[in-house]
Amino acid sequence: MAINLLSELRQRNPIVLNLANLVTIQDVANGLNALGASPIMSAEVQEAEPLVQLAGAVCLNLGTLTTSQVAQMHAVGQFAAQYQKPVVLDPVAVGAVTYRKRVALELLAALDVTVIRGNAGEIAALADVDWQARGIDAGTGNGDLVAIARACAQRFHCIVILSGPTDVITDGTRVAKVLNGTPLFQRHVGSGDLLSSIVAAFLAVSTDPFEAAQTACLVFAASGELVARQLTANRPATFGIDLIDKLSLVSGPELTAIQKLE
């Protein structure tokens, strides 16, 4: 775990190219900006090449996909391989909608994805493990989350983050866990989307994608935990706002003091 990656990120202010969903696009932009990265969103395939050249990393989010956005994702992913830029895939609701799973599998077959970040329902679907996914949420299942994440990483030859009460990070062999967090993340739409783009931001400033993925999970989950400790009641909207502020204020020592890692 490299907490000094956070200061590296803030110093270098990496540009993160996001093919975002329509629901949480502004929260993702503000969250990245607050943390110390520089977000850019795009919905135009014609500008794929210059944007990838400009960016330190790319995040592809399947949340509100359209046929033209999927074509843009293929183009951006191919340029990312050409210019050696890391790619994060957020497979929103692939466990609930067969069409989305097909799109995700086609992207994974065609592109060099560095990290897949999804909840248990999404990662189980990609690993072909039986699971009762529910829309954008993780749903329910009784499989072993480490085994599911590992199977997904081995199948697609990439790093997998299976997020939830415990975040499991694996490259198919190594496994790390971040136990920080708060149930308020689940009450606020867009938590996963922002985490995926923050993973891209850390990939942009690191030569070790496993360490970048682990650090992103800690910074995000622990920031949320620190915010929740200050809230007097269950306030999902206030949590979302305060989380963005906390991403800009949180320090390395603060994170080290509360980190729960395995």
Ligand SMILES: Nc1ncnc2c1ncn2[C@@H]1O[C@H](COP(=O)(O)OP(=O)(O)O)[C@@H](O)[C@H]1O
């Ligand atoms: N019940 C929970 N307790 C603590 N942290 C959680 C919980 N559920 C989700 N998180 C945190 O929320 C963030 C987003 O993950 P998740 O909710 O799994 O994504 P998504 O929004 O895509 O379903 C992660 O940092 C994860 O650690």
Ligand SMILES: Cc1ncsc1CCOP(=O)(O)O
């Ligand atoms: C509600 C909704 N519908 C399509 S995408 C989306 C947001 C998903 O956000 P997250 O998975 O980060 O909670």
Ligand SMILES: [Mg+2]
């Ligand atoms: Mg999600």
